[in-house]
Amino acid sequence: MAKLKTSYFCQNCGLQSPKWLGRCTSCGEWNTFVEEVVQKEEPEKGSWKTSTSTKAANRPRAISEIDFADHPRTLTPDAELNRVLGGGIVPGSLVLIGGEPGIGKSTLMLQIALNLPGLRVLYVSGEESDQQIKMRAERLSAKNGENCFILTETSTQNIFKQIEAFEPDILVIDSIQTLQSSFVESGAGSVSQVRECTAELMKFAKESGTPVFLIGHITKDGNLAGPKVLEHMVDTVLQFEGDRHLAYRILRTTKNRFGSTSELGIYEMLSTGLREVTNPSEILISQREEDTSGTTIAAMLEGNRPLLIEIQSLVSVATYGTPQRSSTGYDAKRLNMLLAVLEKRGGFRLGAQDVFLNIAGGLKVEDPAIDLAVCASIVSSYEDIAVPHSVCFAAEVGLGGEVRAVNRIENRIAEAEKLGFKEIWISRYNLKGLNLNAFSIKINAATKIDEVFVGSMVQR
Secondary structure, three states, X not given: OOOOEEEXXXXXXXXXXXXXXXXXXXXXXXXXXXXXXXXXXXXXXXXXXXXXXXXXXXXXXXXXXXXOXXXXXXXXXXXXXXXXXXXXXXXXXXXXXXXXXXXXXXXXXXXXXXXXXOOOEEEEXXXXXXXXXXXXXXXXXXXXXXXXXXXXXXXXXXHHHHHHHHXXXXXXXXXXXXXXXXXXXXXXXXXXXXXXXXXXXXHHHHHHOOOEEEEEOEOOOOOEOOOOHHHHXXXXXXXXXXXXXXXXXXXXXXEEOOOOOOOEEEEEEEOOEEEEOOOHXXXXXXXXXXXXXXXXXXXXXXXXXXXXXXXXXEEEEOOXXXXXXXXXXXXXXXXXXXXXXXXXXXXXXXXXXXXXXXXXXXXXXXXXXXXHHHHHHHHHHHHOOOOOOOEEEOOEEOOOOEEEOOOOHHHHHHHHHHOOOOEEEEEHHHHOOOOHHHOOOEEEEEOEHHHHHHHOOOOO
């Protein structure tokens, strides 16, 4: 019997070391090395590593000779998934979907597998039995039930044998942490196992041209479980997030080799599965009959999609020595910067005030175009004067108190007009080249934040 070989792996970045280290020399994290059994064996005959590829041997080719017209993207019935993937599923791509337990990752992938017309989908599950998956499928509206096949297996060698016999058009793995390869002796879910299984699936996807979807777990910090190299190996990383106590879910792109990384899709969790939200601005803006101080509407962009979101602020006198600065869904450092601008350039005494900011709907926003709406919301709450609910904002605020221009202003104005807003405040520098006659909404332009506060009826 061969002597077992052990090695130490960093759980954060996957660095291998012959001995334990207190601090990883690659990523700098402390106490992340764990000992795992490593036993290299000769690949078994019939496994994917030794299977011969049907394509010809690789040779250098000029980029002008490469033709991809024969392999277009595969469009799914889910328009939100098509958007975050950059226009559909790319042949031979490896897509990783991560999210908290119970957020709906398996439901999303099973729903897509059941609704792909004319495609043979192999759904490999290492966490649930056939009966459990059948129970979930009964709740979903299945249109492709006869072409969706379920395999409950954790050994990659057995999975590849079934793949060679079945030849699926799309492969779904639920989840990558449950797979185990015989080439590595450590347990399932370990750093070496996750890396080895992902490498085998990547080799299969690239050589066969079959798209592979991997479902991955996340840690308590919100990061994808397993080595960091896992995110580098795959082509696309999708984050499925949301509050499990609320009905809405957000599918966000954090890495995409075939499209934009700023796209997002919004779903609503129902008893019959996930429903696409085609007009997210309606659910992100609360329906209120009267104007409320501290509430404003901002026109933002997520990728190619314009959204109108509601910003809520509460400014009150600090009851303790140090004023509180709290923000939900918005960068706390940028909030402190805007408060300093309002105090220095606008003359508002906010140094002794508690300031609470919330982005309604559970969104996390990074678009600087909502700066003006944040400032208007804070001043509205501070002065206790409401901004009319028919007014929205789309501009960046600089350190000098100037209202700066933002990109793609036409899309923001068109979205505000479509939702019935009467006025929108933008930067005067955005007027250059803008056809005002193309919009029926009133467009107000400003260069300083003082002009906005007076014009939007938030007066000092």
